[in-house]
Amino acid sequence: MEKLAERDIELRRLHDELAGSTLGTGRLAVVTGPPGSGKTSLLNEFATQAAERGTLVSSAVCSRAEQDRPLGVLAQLFPELSPFTGASENALAIHGQQICSLLDDRGPRCVVIDDVQYADTASLQCLSRFVLGSAPVLLVISTCATHSEFQPELHLRLPLLSVNGVAELLSSLVDEPVAHRLAPACHMASGGNPRLAHALAEDYQASAQHVPCDLVTGDAYRKAVVACLHRGGPDLLRVASALALLGDTEVPLDELLGIEDVSLAVSALADMGLVSYGRFAHPAARTAVLGTLATDVRASLNLRAVRLLHERGAPARLVAEHLIATNHVEDDWVLPVLEEAAEQALEHNELHLAEQCLRLAVRACPDERRRTSLLVGLLRAEWYIDPAIGARHVPDLVTAARRGLLAGWDLMVLIYQSLWFGHVDNVVGLAGIVPRPELEVLRLWSRCFLPSLTTVLGPPADVPPDDLRAQSLLALKEVLSGQADRATIGRLDGLLERCLPTPQPLQPELIAIAALVYAGELGRARSWIDRLLDGAPGRNSPSWEGGFAAQQAEISLRLGRPEEAARWANDSLTCMSPQGWGIAIGRPRAVLVLAALELGDLDEAADQLHHPVPPATYQSLWGLHYVHARGRYHLATGNLHAALGDFLRCGDLMTEWAVDHPGLVPWRASAAEAYRLLGRPDRADAVRARFPASPLTDAERRVAVLAASGHPNRSISRQLHITVSTVEQHLTRTYRKLNVTCREQLADRLQLN
Template identity: 30%
Template sequence: MQSWNSRGEDPSMSMGKKEALEVLSSSLTHAQDGCGRLVLVTGSLTSGKTTLLQQFSEISEASGATVLSATGSRAERDLHMGIVWQLVHSTPISPETVRRFSRLIRVETSAENDTESLSSGLRQDDVLALHSLSSSLLTLARSRPTVIIVDDLHFADNASLQALLFLQRRLRSARVLVVLSSWDRPGYVGPAVQTELMRQPHRRVVLGRLSTDEITELVMESDHRDLPSATDLSEAFRSLSGGNPLLVRALLDDNAPAVADERSGDAGRPLVGEAFQQAVLDCLHRWDPALMKVARGLAVLDDHATPELIGRLLTMQPDTVAQMLAILERAGLLHQGRLSSPEIAAVVRGTPLGEETTRLYSLAAELLYEHGAIARDVARCLVSAGKVPGPWALRALRQAADQALADHDVDSAVRSLELGLRASGQGPDALKFRAALVHVAWRVNPSAAAPHIFPLYDALNRGQLRSDDTVPLIRHLLWQGDRAMAARLLQSIASSPEAGRTVGLPGLRIAHEWIYGAPCEPPTDESAVSPARSRAKGPAVGPQLRECPTLSTLWRYGTSDALLNSAEHILQGRLYDTIPETAAMALLVLHHAGHRKQAEYWHSVLSAEATRLDAPTWQAVLASVGADMAMRHGDLARAAAQAREALNRLHSQSWGAAIGFPLSTLILAETAMGRYEEASKLLDMVVPEAVFDTVSGLHYLYARGHYSLAVDRVLAALGDFERCGALMQEWDIDYPALVPWRGGLAQTQLRLGRTKEAAELVTQQLDRIGPSDCARTRGVSLRVLAAASPLKERSSLLQEAVRLLEQSEDRLETARTLNDISQVHHALGDLGRARLVARRATQEAKACNTEVVHPLQVLRVPKQATRRQPETPTHEAAEVLALSEAERKVATLAAYGHSNREIGRKLYITVSTVEQHLTRVYRKLNVRQRADLPSELTRSSCDVRP
C-alpha cells in the first residue's frame, strides 16, 4: 500500500512543544530588543498548535508584553477585517486606542460580486486605512512590546491578511512579534496574499507527533502519574494514537486513576474509552468535511483502499482523496495506507450513518468484486452491508466461508453463511448454505446445527440434496443416535455414482464405527437376501477393508504394518483435513496395538493444535480419547482430568449420544479412586436414551456396573453387565478389548458366591480375545479366573496376569492383581511373602492415585480348600479374642503387611499409638515380630479392610 507523503515541511524537522516554546521565547526576546519577528507555526491535524499559542500567550503577558490575539474560523472567513477586529478587542487597552483603531476598521461581509475585494482582499479606499492601522500598531509597541497571535490563519479573511502583510513589511526595527499558526495541509493552495505572508517568516516552527519519550514525560507531568506502569504503557499509547497529542491526552483521561478499577482488557494494555473515541471524531470533523468521508472509505475498503478506489466509492476526485490521506498520515491516524490502529478503525466504522453505511459497504463489495479481490474481503463488506446485491454475491459468500475455514476463522465463516442463507430464501442455494452451516457447527458447537437439520431432511426426501451436502447431515444423525437413518444414507451414498467424489465419506464410515463399534458398509448379496442372517454375522468387511485404521479391523485381523501406517498417515495430516472421530480412531488403533508412545505423542500434537485453533469439538473428542488411554494405564488422576475437560468443552446437547465416552471414563476413574459420591453425582446426570444404542452406552453400562459393585449393589451391577453383554452380542461386536463385560459379570457372580458361573464366564472371555490387545485383556481375565479357581491354582494364574499387565503398562490392574497375590500367600500361611507383595501393591496403587484396591476374594479360603473347623475355638483364636478391639484392628493390618505409618493413617491414630498397641499385642500373643502374628487375625470379625 502506498504512502501519501506530500510536499511541505519535512517531518524530520518537526519539534516538540518544549523546543517550540524555546523558539518563540527567543523570538520574543529579539522583539523586545527592537528586532521585530514573524514566526510561523505549522503542524498536522490536532498537533497542538492552539495549546502552544495559548501557553506562549501566557508567557508573553508575564513578560510585560501587550498580547493581541485572534482565531480564524471557517464561518467568519468572509467577514471583512474580522481577524483585525478580534485583535483590537482581545486585550484591555486604553479606550482612546480602541476608538482610534475602530475608526480604521470597517467590518462587513464581503460581497460575492466584489471582484476587486475577492482578488486582492482590499478596496482602494482601504489602503490608507491599513497604512494608518499598521502605524498605530507600531506606535503602540514603542511604549510596550507587542505580541500579535493569530491562530488558524488559513481561515482569515483577505483584508485581515493584507493588514498583517502591511505590518510584516515594517517589523524590522519594531518591538513587535507576530506569531501565526496555519495547518500543514498537503496540496492546499491559499489566497495569494496568504501565500506571500507565509512565504518567508523569520522563524518557522513545525510541530510533529509525540514520541514515546514525550508521551512518557507527558504522563509523568499530568495528574495521572500514579497510573499503573505508566512508563511501560507509553509505547502502547504511541501505537494506539499514532503520537497524535489530542488522542494521547484522551487516553490519559480514559486511564485516569478514577477509572482504574474499571479497566478492561489485558493487564498492561491501556483502556480505550469514550474520551479516545470522541477525540478521534474531533480530529476527523475539525478540518475539511471530506476528511471524515475519506476515513470512512478507508475503514470500509481496508487493505484495498487506494485514492482511485476511495474516490469511486465516495464520488470524489483521486487528487482530493490523496490530499485527505496525506493529512491523516501526518496526523498519525494513518500508517502505511491503513488507519493506524484497530481502535481508530472501530470508531470510524461505528459512526452511525444508517442507510448510508449499507450503501457504502454494498458498493464497496461490488468494487472489490470487480477488481478481483479475494472472496473473504468481498464477503466482509457484504456482511457489514447486511444485504446481497445479486447472485454473484452468493458465490462470493460461499467461497469466503471456505477460505475462512481454511484459515480457521470460524466466526467469519458463520457470518458469511448466515447472510447467504437469509438472502437465498427458499431457493436451491439455501440448501448449500444450510449444509455448510451444519458442517461448521461441528467445529465449535454441534448442537448449533439443529435448526438446519429438518430442512435438509425435507430436501433429502424430495431428492434435492447432493451427496456432499448429505455428509454433515449423516454426521449429525450419528452423534444424535439415529443409527438406522444414518446407515441408510451412508449406504445410499456409498452405492451411488458420486461415491468416489463425495468428500468426507471415508471419515463417516470411521465415525460410524467409533460411535457404533462396527463399520457401516454396503450390504452383500447374501445379506440382501437374508437381513436377519446378515445382522447375525455383522457388517460385511471384505479383505480390501482389513487395512482400514479401525478397531474392529485390528481386533479381527490383528496388527499389520499397513494398518499402522494408515493410522499414522491420518494423524500426520492437517487438523481440519479430517474429522475428530477419524483421528480418535487412529489414536486408539495405535494405542490398542501396543504403540503407546506413538499414540501419546500424536495425542499431544493434535491437542496442542486444537487449542491453538480454538476448536472446541476437536478439543473435547481428543480429551475423551486421552482419558480413555490414561485409564487403560491406570493413571486415574489424568483420566479423570481429561474426561472432565471433555465434558466441559461441549454442552451435553452437543455431545449427543456420544456423551457416554467421557462420562463412563470419569465414572470408572472416580470409582477406582474411592470417590463414590462424585461417581454417584455423575450417574445422576440424565443421558439421552440413544446413548444405549451406541458403543458409549456400552462403556456407560460397564462403568455403572463397577460402581454398583464398589458400593455393594450387586444385583444392580448384575443387570448392567448382562445388558451390556446382550447388546454386544446382538450387534456382533463382542470383543473383550472393547468392553470386557464377561469379566465384570464374573466378578458379580463371585460376590454372589457363584464360583462355577464366574469361571465359565471368564473362560469364555479368554477364548474370545483376538490377535491384538491381548496382553491387558488376558491379564485382567486371568485375575478374575484366579479368584474363581481353587486356592492352590491361584498363584500361577495371578503371576501370569501380573506379567501380562506389566507388559501392557496398566498399573491399576497390576496393583489389584498384586493385592490378590498377597491374599493368596496369606491364606496359605506365607505371611512374609504376603506382606512383601502387599507393600508393592500399595506402591502401585499410590502411583495410580488411589488407595482403594479391592481383592476379588478376601479373608476366606474357598470351601474345597478348607478343613472342617472345630466347634470350640483354637488356642490361636482364643488369644486373638483376648485382644481389645483397638489392638485387634492394629494387629490385623500389621498381619496384612502394612507399615506403622499406613496403619495410623487408616485408623486415624498416631504412629506412637500404633507402636504401643503392637507392643501389647506381641506380649499377649507371645510373639516377637510381625511375621509371627497368627493367621487367625485375618479371619477375625473385626471390620478392617486391608
C-alpha cells in the same frame, strides 16, 4: 493543561521573536502541525511565560461556529475597544489605528490566536494590513497549515514525539517507572501524537487494573482519535473511514470516495500518527473510526467497494469478505463468487469464513436443488466448528432428501449428522436411497457405534477396500469383537499414515485412534495423536481437536492419571460444546466421572452425572462408557443394587452387540466387585469365570501389587528401578488382562487371580 514534551526549542525561538518585535514593527510567528500535535499547549505555555516576563498578552481562540461573525477575533483580543462595527475597507483601517494606538501606549505586546484557520476574514485583514506593519507586537498564530493571509518571520512545524518524548509526557500522569515501561507501546499506538498519548495515559489511570507494561485503550483514546479526525476536516474523516473499513485492500479510494487526491489525506493521517504504511497504528484506532460510521453509510461504502473489487477482478475470497459485510445478494455475479470463496476457505480450513460465505450463498441462490446442495455445504462447515450449530438445518434437508433433491455425499452428510444426534428415524427413512458403497460404510459405522441400527440396515457385506473410513471402521470392529491381532494394529498404523483432517462428519483418523485405545495400544495411540496434530498445522478445527482431546482423556485415565484425564476431558468440552457432542457426550462425561471417583471427589462425579444426555446415547457405544461410569459412582456411594444393575446392563448390551471385549468397558470386574460387596462371592466368581483373566508376568505382577497398594507410578519406578514409561506399559497390559480400569479394582482382582 497537557504537559509539554520535546518543545523547548520551539519555546526558545518564540521568545527570540518576541524580543525582536520590541525593536520596531510587528513580527509574525506561525505554528503548524497536525491535529493533536500540541499547538494549543505550546501557545498556552508561551503566553504564560511571556506574561510572567512582563509582556502584555492578548489571546483568542477561533472556532468553526464563529467563523462567520465579522470582527469576532478582534473582540476577543481587545475587549476594551469593543464593540467593533463595520467591516468595510475604511472601517478596518480605523479599527487598525485604534489597535495600534493601544499597543503604542502600553508597550510590548504579544497577540496569540489559536486555530486561526477558523478566524473571521475581517479580523485577519485588519491584523495583517493595518496592525503588523505599524505596531511593536508579536502575533503568534496556530493552524493546521500555513495561512495564505500571512508571510511569517518564523514558521514552526511541530513534529510528533519520540519514544523519550512520550515517556516525558506520560510522567505527568503516571509514575515515572510506569511511564518508561508504557512509552514504547504508547508511542506505537499514538504515533507520537501528544493528544493521543495523553489520552492513553488517562485510560491507563482509569483502568481498574494497572498491569505493568500493558497499554490500555479506552474511552479517552477513542474520543481523542475521533476529535483529531474531525479537526482534520470531512475529507480526512472519509478517507480514514474507508481505510478502517477496507484495510489495505486494493480498492481505489479516489474512485470509491470521489476525492481527487486521496494520497494527501493518507499522508495527513500518517502525519497525525494514526496511520503507518496505510494501516492504523493500533486496532483500537480503527475501531474508533468505524464507530463514527452510521450503519447505512457503512453498508453503502462496502457495497461500492465490493462492486469495484469485482470489476477489477479481485480474488473471490476478498470480494466475499465484503459481500458478507454488506449482506448483499442482489447482483447475478454474487453467487458464483461466494461458492468459489467458500470452496477455497474450506480447502484452507478457514471454517468461519466458509460458513459465512455459504450462509449468504443459500440466500442468494434462486434454484432449489442448488440451494439444497449449498445448505449441505453449510452443514459440513458448521459440523467442523461445532456439530450443534448445523442441527437447525436437518429438518429442511430431510424434507429435501425425501423429495429427491439430495444424493451422493450430500445425502451422507445429512445421514451422519442425524446419527450423531440420535435421529435414527431420519436414517431409516433415507436408507433406501443411499448408494451401495456408502451403505456399506454406514452399516460398518452403525455396527461399531450404534449397533441397535444394524437390525434395520443389515450387517456390512462388501467393504470398500480403498476407503479409509471403511478400513478404519473394519479395524475397530475387529478390536471390539475380540478378533484383532498384530496385523490389525499394523493396518491401523498404515491407515493413519495416509490420514489428513478433512471437513466431514466421519473422520477415519479418530476412528483408528479409538481402535488403538480399545486394543490397549495406549502409547501408540498417543504418539499418533501427537503426529496428526503436529503434522497438519492450520488444518485443525474445534471438533477435530475436541475429538482428539477426548481420546487423550481416555488414554490418561487408563494410564492411571486422573487429574490429567479430567483436564483433557474438560478441554474436549471446551473445543466443542456439550450439545455438539450429540450422543457421543457419554464418553467425555464418563471420563470426568471416573476421574473424579479416582480422586475421591464424589460431589464432582455427581455433578457430571446431573448433566442430561440424549436418550439415544444409551443405545450407543458411548452409552456403555457412561452407564459403566454411573455404576462406579453408585458403587462408591454404597448404592450397590443400582451399581450392579448398570454393570449388568452394560454386559447384556455388549453381549447382544457382540462387543464383549474388556478393552471397551470392564463390566465383569465391576459386576464381580458389586456382587462381592453384596455378600454374593459365588456370583462374583461366576461372572468373572465367563471371561477368565490372562496370567500376568512376574514383572507385571510386581508393578500391579505396588499400584494396588496405593503407590504412584514414580514411586513404583524408583522401587523397581525401571522407568515411569515401563511402569505405565506394565499397568496397561495388567488392566487389559485383569479386565479392570482403575487401581481400586486391582487388589480384588489380584486376589482372585
